[in-house]
Amino acid sequence: MRKPPTSTALLRYHTALLLRSQRWLPPVLVYAALVAVGAQPGDPVLDSLGYTSAALLPVAAWLTRISATQEPPAARHVTASAAGPGRAHLAALLTASGCAAALGTAGSALVVAMSGWWNTSHEVRIAPLPMVLAALLAVAVCVLLGTAVGALCTWPLLRSPGWSVSLTALLALLAIVTTGSPARETVWALITGSRTGTTPVLLLPLAGAALLAVAAGATVCGVCSRRG
Amino acid sequence: MRLTKVGRRYAPGGPWVLRGVDLDVPAGALLRISGANGSGKSTLLRLLAGIDAPSEGRIHGRPRTAYVPERFPSALPFTAIGYLTHLGRVHGLRGPVADARARAWLERFGADGHAGTQLRELSKGTSQKVAVAQALLAEPELLILDEAWTGLDTAARAELDLAVGELTSTGATAVYVDHDPRRLAGAVDAAYRVDGAALVPDTATSSEPAPQVTVLARGRAGVSLPGGLPEGTHAELDAAGSARLTVPAAHSDTLLRTLLHADPPWHIRAVREPGRAVEGPQPSSAAQELTS
Numbered sequence: 001m002r003k004p005p006t007s008t009a010l011l012r013y014h015t016a017l018l019l020r021s022q023r024w025l026p027p028v029l030v031y032a033a034l035v036a037v038g039a040q041p042g043d044p045v046l047d048s049l050g051y052t053s054a055a056l057l058p059v060a061a062w063l064t065r066i067s068a069t070q071e072p073p074a075a076r077h078v079t080a081s082a083a084g085p086g087r088a089h090l091a092a093l094l095t096a097s098g099c100a101a102a103l104g105t106a107g108s109a110l111v112v113a114m115s116g117w118w119n120t121s122h123e124v125r126i127a128p129l130p131m132v133l134a135a136l137l138a139v140a141v142c143v144l145l146g147t148a149v150g151a152l153c154t155w156p157l158l159r160s161p162g163w164s165v166s167l168t169a170l171l172a173l174l175a176i177v178t179t180g181s182p183a184r185e186t187v188w189a190l191i192t193g194s195r196t197g198t199t200p201v202l203l204l205p206l207a208g209a210a211l212l213a214v215a216a217g218a219t220v221c222g223v224c225s226r227r228g
Numbered sequence: 229m230r231l232t233k234v235g236r237r238y239a240p241g242g243p244w245v246l247r248g249v250d251l252d253v254p255a256g257a258l259l260r261i262s263g264a265n266g267s268g269k270s271t272l273l274r275l276l277a278g279i280d281a282p283s284e285g286r287i288h289g290r291p292r293t294a295y296v297p298e299r300f301p302s303a304l305p306f307t308a309i310g311y312l313t314h315l316g317r318v319h320g321l322r323g324p325v326a327d328a329r330a331r332a333w334l335e336r337f338g339a340d341g342h343a344g345t346q347l348r349e350l351s352k353g354t355s356q357k358v359a360v361a362q363a364l365l366a367e368p369e370l371l372i373l374d375e376a377w378t379g380l381d382t383a384a385r386a387e388l389d390l391a392v393g394e395l396t397s398t399g400a401t402a403v404y405v406d407h408d409p410r411r412l413a414g415a416v417d418a419a420y421r422v423d424g425a426a427l428v429p430d431t432a433t434s435s436e437p438a439p440q441v442t443v444l445a446r447g448r449a450g451v452s453l454p455g456g457l458p459e460g461t462h463a464e465l466d467a468a469g470s471a472r473l474t475v476p477a478a479h480s481d482t483l484l485r486t487l488l489h490a491d492p493p494w495h496i497r498a499v500r501e502p503g504r505a506v507e508g509p510q511p512s513s514a515a516q517e518l519t520s
Contacts (some may be wrong), residue, residue, distance in 0.1 A: 006317065006318075006320065009314070009317035009318045009320075010318055012314065012317065012318070013314040013318055015316075016310075016314065017304070017305065017306075017307070020305035020306065021353055022305075040404050070394070071304070072297060072301035072303050072304070073301075074298075074300055074301050074359075075300070075301055076299035077274065077279045077295055077297055077313070078278070078295055078296075078297060078300075078315065078359070078362060078363075079318060080277075080279045080295075081277040081278055081279050081293050081294060081295035081372065082276060082293070082294060082295075082318045082366065083318050085278070085281075113264075117432065140458045164434055224281070225278075225279065225280055225281035226280070226281050
């Protein structure tokens with residue numbers, strides 16, 4: 001029996017494209033370098049988690065840029081005709097965010113394993129369960145925002161590679177430092193929590209990041225059948 | 229599928245590439261689109277393929293669609309069979325079915341030896357065969373071919389002609405652009421030309437002589453020819469049961485299949501292409517495929 005064009009087939013295709021292309025290597029190496037430099041064994045765990053999740057945001061944006069542009073135009077047309085342009089592009093974005101989430105989870109797991117489960121002044125013990133929850137929330141927020149930034153700063157909205165790279169870098173930086181940005185709030189809560197010894201489990205930034213990611217995804221997927 | 233007052237421009241306020249296009253795309257039809265270079269033929273095909281959305285107007289009733297681009301890129305990190313299996317799944321097939329169909333189509337186009345070759349190592353012609361196989365393995369209801377013949381060798385071009393004929397004979401629609409005005413001539417149901425930004429009926433192509441294939445067949449004396457012969461078949465049948473049938477080349481497979489599957493089946497004595505005659509026990513490639 002024939003099934004309708006399945007999203008899993010598209011995800012599988014885009015994931016295979018991304019993993020086989022080896023274009024994932026530079027962002028993964030950059031993330032590994034940032035984690036290695038910023039999180040030392042024995043450092044306060046919440047500090048290190050805040051730092052590594054902030055590092056994840058530009059990496060997620062970079063992976064999104066790669067995934068959204070890895071098909072040459074003719075191949076993209078073939079896929080778009082078979083599955084619909086919006087759906088095909090969405091699969092590319094979801095592939096990138098899935099890979100970034102896997103990378104961020106692995107990085108955070110490493111940080112949790114090697115850091116000291118204490119606050120900055122080494123007086124308050126950090127409980128493991130809220131810590132793991134806070135780490136996963138921070139990964140989710142930074143992946144969602146990073147994907148949104150990457151999606152907005154590449155095809156179909158921006159086609160010039162130069163502008164695309166500069167704007168991705170700028171917006172990723174702004175997403176980390178601007179007050180009110182879900183990523184900034186999450187990272188800040190981890191760092192201040194590290195001082196006081198209270199682990200922040202914040203759902204509001206996650207909701208905000210999800211909303212922004214859905215809005216960005218809907219915009220770019222809606223536009224891609226209008227941009228050739 | 230139907231296009232109503234469809235227009236397309238690439239920037240708001242920019243020039244219209246296409247405007248006011250009304251087009252009926254009936255099921256089972258073969259449509260040819262012509263026009264000068266840069267006239268918007270490819271834009272129209274991309275609209276028909278669902279890759280582009282019209283800037284104004286509407287497209288109703290999109291069937292399952294497959295698209296063959298003019299030049300297929302080889303910059304994808306897959307083997308030929310790997311890419312085709314992925315695309316088959318995207319088209320809604322299960323993996324093993326996609327794999328089997330991909331191999332069958334590569335074999336038909338004489339590229340089965342390259343199934344395991346990386347796309348980037350393929351020649352232009354073989355890459356194009358992969359692009360064609362990708363669309364045909366999906367058994368689409370609407371096939372869009374943008375100069376898909378370009379880069380194919382002669383045998384593969386003929387094979388693609390046949391495949392398009394087979395597809396339309398099963399009720400699917402095909403729309404194509406090709407620089408060769410004789411391409412599929414005679415099998416075309418309607419021809420259009422992009423003129424300025426408008427789409428107008430094209431009367432020039434219908435006067436082109438269509439390449440014909442003549443089939444000599446023998447049935448039982450007194451048995452009439454089977455029903456369901458392809459459109460455009462010219463048949464002469466004598467009282468002894470010998471028939472001489474002439475069809476546009478694109479429909480020759482359909483004719484042979486109809487004759488061989490008739491009850492009682494007809495015996496194919498010869499298949500003749502213009503400029504090439506193959507007699508008796510050595511059937512043409514088309515007949516070989518049917519009988520093997």
